[in-house]
Amino acid sequence: MSNKPYYIFLIDDDEDDRDLFKDALREISIKTEVVSFNNGLELMAQLEDENNGLPQIIFLDLHMPIIGGEDCLKKIRKNAQFNGIPVVIYSTYYIQQMANRLMGLGANLYIQKPSSFSLLKSILERCIIALLENKVAQEEDTNFVLKENEWE
Amino acid sequence: MGVDNKKTIPKFLQGGGEMGQIMRDKDWESHVLGDPVNWPLALKFAISTMLNTKFPNFIFWGADFRCFYNDAYRPSLGKDGKHPSILGEKGKEAWSEIWDTIHPLLQQVWQTGEATWSENQLIPFYRNGQIENIYWTFSYSPLISDDESIGGVLTTCTETTEAVLNLQKLEESEDLLKFAIDSAELGTWDYNPQTNEFSGNERLKNWFGIANDDSIELPAAMNVILPKDRSRVADAIKKALGGFNQGKYDITYSIKNQKNHEVKIVRALGKSWFNKNGEAYRFNGTLHDVTEQEKSAEEIKIANRRIKNEKDRFKNIIQNAPAGIAIFKGPECLVEMANISLLDILDKTSSELIGKALFQVLPEIEVEASPLFEEVRRKRKSVRGTEFKLPIKRKGKMEIAYFDFILHPVNEESDDHLEIMLVANEVTDYVTARNVLTENEYQFKNLVMQSPIAKAIFRGTDLKIEMANNRMLNHFWGKTWDDVIGKNLIDVFPELKDQQYISELKEVIRTGQAIRNQESKGMHFKDGKKFEFYIDYVYLPLKEIDGSISGVMITVTDVTDQFLAKEKLVNFSKELKEQVKERTALLNHANKKLQNSIKKLENANDELESFAYVSSHDLQEPLRKIQIYTSRILEQEQKSLTETGKKYFDKITVSASRMRTLIDDLLAFSRMEESKTEFKPTNLNEVLNEVIENLSIKIENTGAKISSSSLPTVKAVPFQMHQVFSNLLGNALKFSKKNRKPLIEISSKSVNRKELINLGLNTSRTYCKVTVKDNGIGFANEMGEHIFEVFKRLHGKSEYEGTGMGLTIVKKIIVNHDGAIQASGMEGEGATFTIYLPI
Secondary structure (H helix, E strand, O other): OOOOOEEEEEEOOOHHHHHHHHHHHHHOOOOEEEEEEOOHHHHHHHHHOOOOOOOOEEEEOOOOOOOOHHHHHHHHHHOOOOOOOOEEEEEOOOOHHHHHHHHHHOOOEEEEOOOOHHHHHHHHHHHHHHHHHOHHHHHHHOOOEEOHHHOO | OOHHHHOOOOHHHOOOHHHHHHHHHOOHHHOOOOOHHHOOHHHHHHHHHHHHOOOOEEEEEOOOOEEEEOOOOHHHHOOOOOOOOOOOOEHHHHOHHHHHHHHHHHHHHHHHOOOEEEEEEEOOEEEOOEEEOOEEEEEEEEEEOOOOOEEEEEEEEEEOHHHHHHHHHHHHHHHHHHHHHHHOOEEEEEEEOOOOEEEEOHHHHHHHOOOOOOOEEHHHHHHHEOHHHHHHHHHHHHHHHOOHHHHEEEEEEEEEOOOOOOEEEEEEEEEEEEOOOOOEEEEEEEEEEOHHHHHHHHHHHHHHHHHHHHHHHHHHHHHHOOOEEEEEEOOOOEEEEEOHHHHHHHOOOHHHHOOOEHHHHOHHHHHHHHHHHHHHHHHOOOEEEEEEEEEEEEOOEEEEEEEEEEEEEOOOOOHHHOEEEEEEEEOHHHHHHHHHHHHHHHHHHHHHHHOOOEEEEEEOOOOEEEEEOHHHHHHHHOOOHHHHOOOEHHHHOHHHHHOHHHHHHHHHHHHOOOEEEEEEEEEEEEOOEEEEEEEEEEEEEEEOOOOOEEEEEEEEEEOHHHHHHHHHHHHHHHHHHHHHHHHHHHHHHHHHHHHHHHHHHHHHHHHHHHHHHHHHHHHHHHHHHHHHHHHHHHHHOOOOOOHHHHHHHHHHHHHHHHHHHHHHHHHHHHHOHHHOOOOEEEEHHHHHHHHHHHOHHHHHHHOOEEEEOOOOEEEEOHHHHHHHHHHHHHHHHHOOOOOOOOEEEEEEEEOOHHHHHHHOOOOOOOEEEEEEEEOOOOOOHHHOOHHHOOOOOOOOOOOOOOOOOHHHHHHHHHHHOOOEEEEEEEOOOEEEEEEEEEO
16 A cells, blocks of 8 residues: 555536545545546546646546546547556446446446445445555456445 | 706705705706806805805806805795796896996906995895885805806895884884973983993983083982982982882982072982892983972962861851851751850750751740741741840750841752751840830939929920920929920920020030020010029030930029029128128227227337336436435434434435335336347356345345255346346345245256146247245235235335335246246245246
8 A cells, every 4th residue: 555645536427426425535544636527528638638647547427418428438448548547437327238338348347326425435445445456456356346235 | 847857966956945956957058057067166166055055145157147046045036026037147137127236346346356245235126026125234255266267256145124124113113202202301311320320311411400411420410409309319219229119210309400500390200120130230211390280289289278278267257256157957957067156155065956956955945946947948038037035045044035147048959958047146135235225214214204303305406395304394384295295495485585595505506515504594484474583504415426416405403592592692791791891990990099099008108117217217316315415414413413313314214225226126127128139048057146146245144045956048138137036036035034044945947838838838939947935934825926016015114125126027027038937935934936938
């Protein structure tokens, strides 16, 4: 574990969710620095500006205006520069077919937004540990989908 | 002359027979030669020799050739002639008639002193009162006189007239023979068995094809004979030469000309000649060309054979003639001859009949048959009969037989020798058959007359009514038989004139083509009223043997009743059809409405589903926020809350959680429609493992034991199968009994046909069934079907959380997979869910 906080992007059009996400990360043991975007367009502008540093994880909501999460993912995975950044889908809805499709497009994890704050914290923590600290080695053991009711 | 008797007779004149006497008696004194005693010695010797030889001798002596001769010579001078006057006369005078012939010869001997020899010389001279042709073989030899000069000529001669004449006769007879042979065209042959030489006349050589001057060796002569005859001929020759049958030889054989290869048949006749020792020294005879004869003989043979064949054939024909033929003789009708057919007809053998009196052998026919024979005898003319009935005993049984016959007198003899020929043909079968036919015809006519189907026959182009049965007369025509018989159809029924029937009937007669018609409308008058009728009818042409059409037979069935009934029926069915049409239109209209309703309903359903989806989807978001903020308050503001406040928050949390489940289920349910796709082989073991993995926390928490046997792979939508197992296992865990650890058994079995039928599943597909059995709280078995209804909850809300949609979703998925699900349970003991899925 490094002292330097993990640099994390969140793209979500819902302000409540953005706040809850930041609150949750603040309360977990892992240090993070979160930058959030209202939509995919903003994210892409940020990423494509070479002056900015690249995040270590991108959390991506699906249902967003202008550019939806799926299109955003395609753009990220199309660009060799960002291709290596883990992308976590972060959505209220879970439909298996859609989840499968997104995994095919290169999403690393799929988190259904939980309905309890403590669960949110624990999921995000596990998620970050799995993706950054255990790196890819643990990936096989980790379910792609992290759904609330299966974590109870 | 008596004086001279006393004279001394010189010795040289002694003897000598008559001529000696004559010479002694001759008055030589007056002769120029004087007394014989004084004759030259040479003359005396010559005379003495002459008189004493038996060979005819004649001596010419001296220059004037004085003649002397002996007894042997005298016959040559005949009876009335020169004898004895020429004795001592000059030669010139004695032989004046031949002197020119003999004088030169005499002169030649005189001068040359050499003897002459003439054989069979014709020297005709006068004797027996005439000049005779006399043949001599004679020699003139010189007589030496006393002075050693030639003093005379001695003629020694013998008359050969007889020999010459015999020879001439022989020659003549040879000529005759030759002529005979020539004119008989005979070949002659002569064979010397000792030299083996064979000779033949010119003709024979011609036949043999051998040059005329060739001499023939026997083998060459044998070569001419055709090989087939050669040994036979050789044999016959051998026999003839061996003396068999006195050496006679008679054989006929064929020869082949060596030059032109002409073949002749020849008959050889001959004989062998034997010497004292019995050896054949000659074998000769003739050869006769019998080719033509043989040919004729052969032709005659062939002709005879042909005649015999013809005779045999004729006899054979008679014997084997299909008609019975016999000849009877005399008043007793003795059977002289009877052929096979007749014997067959009478069922008698030849020996039973031939030579016997007819009516003794066949007494049963006497009564009928004997008058016929008597009539022939009386009239001397043929008697004929056709289908003559005669009782005959055949095969031990009396039968009635029928005959066509002729009895015919064969000769002109008296009654005792009159021969009568019978030619008879049995026609019993024909008569019997005709009788049967007549009977059949009668019956047939009866049948037709009585037939319930109207029939009639019309003849000729006038359609004369020949026959009409009762049905026709009574039903159609309303006439009696007497009204119509022999009349023309048109005269009886003038109303037919304008209807098609007459012209159709005439057409049948013209073309020979039958005409059939059904339900034809006709009209006629009966009892003065007009009737309409409907008929089926057939007009059949009646053909004569020569193919011409002489009439029509008509068959008519009255179908008026049927026709009218059918008309009614047709009208009725027409009405019915109309009604059906109407009703169908109504039904179609109703159907259309229904379709519309269904469509609307479907649309509504779709709308409802999409509403459910959208609403549950959009409800999710705020609900989650309610939950998460509630959880934050509970977490962070716990201390500032009163117990009651906490309790209310708990209630909010429970309600929100319930709502959350409700929304999830609603979503899952409504989403099913949109994901019908992607049926693929799905391994249920893998699906189950995933579900167990996902439920691992709950399983751990409840301490549940899950066991499963091997599950099949089915064709399914994988995530839906996931949903099914997830719901079923979730339920099993959820409805577990308190104080009893859940035990869940999952097993699989194949499904038999009977089960499929009971479940109403497609029997042509193979199904498997998977059973999920738990030991939970169970349910009353009678609730089995209701358990799958939407929002059906069997248990209190508070007791067991859930929306009541889980099993509904399971059922919907299973049904979408063409499967079925059954639930059975026992209150407090557990539940069993069985799902049937096609493989």
